[in-house]
Amino acid sequence: MTETTTQGTARERPEAPAGAGGRPRGAARTGPNKPLLGAVGIVAFLGMWEAVPHLGLVSERFLPPASTVLAALAQRATTPGLWIAVGDTLIGWGLGLAIAFVAAVLLGFAMGALPRVRAFTNSTVDFLRPIPSVALIPLAILLYGTDLRSTLLLVVYACFWLIYIQVLYGVADVDPVAEQTARSYGLGRLARIRYVVWPTTLPYLMTGVRLAAAVALILAITAQLIIGSPGIGQEIAVAQSSGAVSSVYALIVATGALGVLINIGVRVLERRVLRWHTSVRGEATA
Amino acid sequence: MRRTLAALTTGAVLLAATACGSQEADSDSGGLTTVTAGVIPIVDVAPVYLGVEQGFFEERGIDLRLESSSGGAAIVPGVISGEFDLGFSNIVSLIVARGQGLPLTTLTNGVTTTGEQGADMGGVFVQDDSSIQDAGDLEGLTVASNNLKNIGDTTVRQSVRVAGGDPSSVKFVELPFPDMPAALDSGQVDAVWAVEPFASIIRQAGHREIASNFVDTHPELSVAAYFASEQRQAEDPELFADVTAALEESMAYAQDNPDEVRRTISTYTEIDQGVIDELVLPRFPSEINRESVRTLADLMVTDGLVDSEPDLDALYGAKE
Structure with missing residues (x-):
């Protein structure tokens, strides 16, 4: 693909932000300021947080100032405990996401190939999908107690539907002309999946993965917090039942930081995987 | 990219297999x-x-x-x-x-x-300037307990009874122990039943203990x-x-x-x-x-x- 076609496609799709290789207009104006504005935003937030307990709006015993909390976090970061908890959380997150991904992709593609079965299972899917994963906590406790599998049950259940639905839509979005063309060139079923269905589905799939990555973290932490499976959530629960308020906030900040890193990571992945796709090529921010 | 996905898939399947296969060993x-x-x-x-x-x-x-x-x-x-x-x-x-x-x-x-009034591992606390003097004064007021229909409200009711009050008129609300210091501070509830370490945290915040509900129930x-x-x-x-x-x-x-x-x-x-x-x-x-x-x-x-x-x-x- 060449630069010219890139820009051509971008212009044909007005909903996609304009500008690819050349980075025209808006990109030049807003691009460099974004990180700066982001940093200013964080500083302002921390400043407000610092001020609120000092001004006595909320007692320091219930909301320690940002400096105290960050100091507590820095202190924890020097102990292995925090990193073990981060590791446990990431294992629950990653493993759950991976299982959901594999199951959703396999099942989604199978359903794409079997429209009758899809029609048959539609109502069941619509019934199961809105069940909040946290409603399964009692079940998780009964089945798996407090170990990692409890976390996985919650994470996999929530993430599976997110990805599965995206795959279903992606598989259904195949351009009939492309499909017919592939057929007339004599491509077999597998080759069509590889060269026609897969590239069509990929952007949907990546959207599903991006959503699921955030939800997986939320549910991993929830499971640890409520069930007591190992990870940051459990550390929060222990700190909470010890009345260690600044530790609770420090761990919450750590969770937020983890969320930001995961989001950045998934966006980088999405960009790499979809670098050929107009939605990515057309994006202004780098 | 295909290889990445393949690796991801294999990894996930393997991990899933081990996750499901790990049974608690009875002997190490x-x-x-x-x-x-x-x-x-x-x-x-x-x-x-x-x-x-x-x-x-x-x-x-x-x-x-x-x-x-x-x-x-x-x-x-x-x-x-x-x-x-x-x-x-x-x-x-x-x-x-x-x-x-x-x-x-x-x-x-x-x-x-511990069996000692005023020095037990749990008790009922009120704000220091509250007019509540003993558990009998809790009649018609709101008391926080970590669980309802459990040991907290049952023994606090006994404290009210022992102090000559009507336990059925005390209103209990469910509140986790960690939230009790703040709830008492802000006056959301009239009294809290808290156990250690929150009993000490509440004492250190200057609140007043009005009853030792475990002791009131039985000294042992x-x-x-x-x-x-x-x-x-x-x-x-x-x-x-x-x-x-x-x-x-x-x-x-x-x-x-x-x-x-x-x-x-x-x-x-x-x-x-x-x-x-x-x-x-x-x-x-x-x-x-x-x-x-x-x-x-x-x-x-x-x-x-x-x-x-x-x-x-x-x-x-x-x-x-």
């Missing part, structure tokens, strides 16, 4: 039997942490693993499903569970009140106990005899070494050292005081927590 390489206990990360379970540290379990061939389940919600289901070999719970929860037909029996006592009240499922005990009676003996030794050690208890608390909780030094420790007799539990069970009937007289002998199991 050192010839010790692995026993899992479901506990809550609170002051009360310090004796078992001390017992593990002192080798009371190991010398009986037991590798005791302590699974800290934050809210305690997972403990009874965990013991029933076999995920935990034993657990720690308050007596009222155990009586209720037994009354619902869950096959649980107690192994040893867990914690017992057994508040919590270690328990196991009947089935698990029947499968391996010798193991559970050893576990019980190790628990008893741990409790005796904890009772005789309060400084060790305070030191150990800092290893599995995050309680501030300033609070740990001030904590009122419970007593750790290993025998359940059955008379006190009978009193508690009668109160449960009076307050309507259970429909009929609980069968306490069933709860204690066959052992005498």
